[in-house]
Amino acid sequence: MAGMRYVITCIVVSLSMAGAAPARAQTPAKLPVVATFSILADFARNVGVERIDVVTLVGPNGDTHVYQPRPADARELGAARLILVNGLGLEGWIDRLITASSAEAPVIVATKGINPQKMREEGRIGLDPHAWQSIANAKIYVANIRDGLIAADPAGEAAYRANADNYLGKLDALDAEVKREIAKIPPGRRQIITTHDAFGYFGTAYGFRFIAPEGISTETEASARDVAKIIRQIRAQEIPAVFLENVTDPRLVRSIAAESGATIGGTLYSDALSPPDGPASTYIDMMRNNIRELAAALAN
Numbered sequence: 001m002a003g004m005r006y007v008i009t010c011i012v013v014s015l016s017m018a019g020a021a022p023a024r025a026q027t028p029a030k031l032p033v034v035a036t037f038s039i040l041a042d043f044a045r046n047v048g049v050e051r052i053d054v055v056t057l058v059g060p061n062g063d064t065h066v067y068q069p070r071p072a073d074a075r076e077l078g079a080a081r082l083i084l085v086n087g088l089g090l091e092g093w094i095d096r097l098i099t100a101s102s103a104e105a106p107v108i109v110a111t112k113g114i115n116p117q118k119m120r121e122e123g124r125i126g127l128d129p130h131a132w133q134s135i136a137n138a139k140i141y142v143a144n145i146r147d148g149l150i151a152a153d154p155a156g157e158a159a160y161r162a163n164a165d166n167y168l169g170k171l172d173a174l175d176a177e178v179k180r181e182i183a184k185i186p187p188g189r190r191q192i193i194t195t196h197d198a199f200g201y202f203g204t205a206y207g208f209r210f211i212a213p214e215g216i217s218t219e220t221e222a223s224a225r226d227v228a229k230i231i232r233q234i235r236a237q238e239i240p241a242v243f244l245e246n247v248t249d250p251r252l253v254r255s256i257a258a259e260s261g262a263t264i265g266g267t268l269y270s271d272a273l274s275p276p277d278g279p280a281s282t283y284i285d286m287m288r289n290n291i292r293e294l295a296a297a298l299a300n
């Protein structure tokens with residue numbers, strides 16, 4: 001999909017150029033950047049703006065945990081001058097794909113320098129890859145991406161620094177906004193059920209408890225025992241709402257809601273942005289959507 005959109009964009013650009021007067025100055029070629037999933041791609045666009053072309057491997061509403069790479073992805077990686085990955089085990093498929101593509105571009109691990117949280121999955125403790133759900137961490141992603149862009153394209157350093165500073169300021173404002181909205185939710189109601197365990201960092205950053213019937217990854221199915229345990233927990237702790245997620249099957253949450261009596265809140269965007277016409281097509285809109293949905297279900 002991402003590859004196709006790239007091709008279409010190029011055709012539109014060349015058609016519109018055909019009728020225009022010859023360009024005065026030669027526009028420098030844009031730096032080809034590959035991001036593994038939509039949230040990283042949005043960060044990159046905010047830092048690179050007009051100097052880069054970003055190809056996203058796992059597009060809107062896609063599930064990065066279980067993604068199956070296509071041959072076109074290897075070609076994109078081969079053509080890239082910079083590759084952006086989340087790390088912390090989110091993209092279990094990326095190392096093999098990079099090797100298969102003979103890509104030579106540097107790989108930036110956007111979570112480098114964050115303090116990783118641990119999570120339990122199927123009884124084992126592993127690292128939680130969903131670090132972008134804390135805005136303080138998102139700022140570290142942006143700084144890593146900025147530094148990667150500067151190293152790959154030193155001529156753009158001033159632009160990358162200015163764009164990153166501008167965007168980091170917006171993230172500071174967003175962080176303050178999220179804290180203000182959370183403060184409106186009574187502390188005893190700051191706990192919800194989601195379909196997979198994607199909000200651990202959000203919970204730590206903003207004082208929220210998320211309980212998920214699946215483990216760390218969408219690869220693992222919740223067992224009947226897990227589901228029964230969650231339903232008992234909802235009743236015992238009077239958890240007010242269960243939430244759907246854009247990247248997971250809604251049936252599990254619907255059945256938990258029906259059996260437990262909890263209400264179904266809106267859809268939270270966890271691991272992917274929405275398409276451009278959706279409510280969460282950028283990281284900032286994603287966080288705003290999520291906080292709006294939480295407040296609507298829990299504030300009173």
Ligand SMILES: [Zn+2]
Nearest residue numbers: 198216218271
């Ligand atoms: Zn996830």
